[in-house]
Amino acid sequence: MSSDQAIAAVSATLRNLLTISLTADPALVDTGVTVQPPDKARGANTANQVNLFLYHANLNAAWRNQDMPPVKPGEAGFPPLPLNLYYLVTVYGRNDDDVFAHRLLGAAMRTLHDHAVLGAEEIKSALPGNDLFAQVERVRLSWQPLSMDDFSKLWTTFQTPYRVSASLEAAVVLLESRRSARAPLPVLTRGPADQGVRAQADLTLVCTGRPAQDMQRALDRIATVEQSGQATVWRISEQSLATAYDEGDTPEQVLAVLEAHAAKVPQAMAYLVKDAHRRHGKVRVGTATSYEEAKTIADG
Numbered sequence: 001m002s003s004d005q006a007i008a009a010v011s012a013t014l015r016n017l018l019t020i021s022l023t024a025d026p027a028l029v030d031t032g033v034t035v036q037p038p039d040k041a042r043g044a045n046t047a048n049q050v051n052l053f054l055y056h057a058n059l060n061a062a063w064r065n066q067d068m069p070p071v072k073p074g075e076a077g078f079p080p081l082p083l084n085l086y087y088l089v090t091v092y093g094r095n096d097d098d099v100f101a102h103r104l105l106g107a108a109m110r111t112l113h114d115h116a117v118l119g120a121e122e123i124k125s126a127l128p129g130n131d132l133f134a135q136v137e138r139v140r141l142s143w144q145p146l147s148m149d150d151f152s153k154l155w156t157t158f159q160t161p162y163r164v165s166a167s168l169e170a171a172v173v174l175l176e177s178r179r180s181a182r183a184p185l186p187v188l189t190r191g192p193a194d195q196g197v198r199a200q201a202d203l204t205l206v207c208t209g210r211p212a213q214d215m216q217r218a219l220d221r222i223a224t225v226e227q228s229g230q231a232t233v234w235r236i237s238e239q240s241l242a243t244a245y246d247e248g249d250t251p252e253q254v255l256a257v258l259e260a261h262a263a264k265v266p267q268a269m270a271y272l273v274k275d276a277h278r279r280h281g282k283v284r285v286g287t288a289t290s291y292e293e294a295k296t297i298a299d300g
Contacts, residue, residue, distance in 0.1 A: 002132045006173045009130035010085055010139060011035050013118055016126045018050055021111040039158040042092055049092040050108050055154060056086040060172045078177040085170040090163050109166060116141050135174050144169045199262035203269055205234040218257050236269060241276040251277045
């Protein structure tokens with residue numbers, strides 16, 4: 001995962017790559033690479049120039065739905081904020097020579113094409129103190145097609161004359177959540193004489209005698225009490241698990257609670273815990289081909 005410096009680290013890395021590559025060409029040695037909005041990029045500059053402008057940041061759909069691995073056994077971390085970054089790459093030729101600008105555009109696009117995956121050392125050296133280089137997913141670059149209408153809207157927004165440009169995507173940047181990892185309540189005892197509960201294949205949990213308060217509280221969160229007295233019986237169902245999932249619990253946390261209080265969790269019970277989470281929150285939509293209407297005496 002990365003800190004909030006990650007976006008700046010991508011911009012700095014792109015600028016460094018372009019600067020090193022373009023100034024190595026004797027014909028482009030005076031090229032400057034800037035990171036500014038299009039209406040302020042050129043100013044009074046008359047030398048070769050490449051400008052990078054971050055015009056859009058969007059959620060990455062694939063990573064948005066990923067479950068993060070537990071931080072520690074029994075814990076579940078909050079997913080990161082996954083972002084795709086979109087840059088407008090604009091070129092200006094020396095003394096506003098458009099033919100030279102076209103050469104510069106080709107050189108800039110080739111450089112970024114040759115670095116389609118940003119290297120860890122390239123990122124690390126671009127911005128001191130950033131940790132983007134250590135994230136689990138590499139940052140990949142790809143050129144994005146934009147219609148002339150899209151380009152026109154971008155340039156019209158800044159009320160500046162259009163310049164030949166290209167759109168670049170950098171994906172994915174994972175911003176680490178600052179929320180603390182979730183962990184189940186600690187287990188103090190596993191029931192009378194520390195014997196715990198019996199988890200049975202019929203999806204019930206049986207505790208002989210009066211359960212300890214911590215165990216009662218933990219199991220009440222994920223199951224429904226069917227019997228109490230000399231023995232307490234809980235039943236785990238999709239409805240009881242839905243309540244726990246509504247409270248933010250994960251399948252890993254529910255299984256950790258069961259494993260802490262029962263010697264063995266039946267396969268059917270473990271499957272229900274995971275399957276209920278998979279279906280949790282889904283809405284089934286379809287077309288009704290028929291329906292029934294019932295009238296009471298009062299309806300006539």
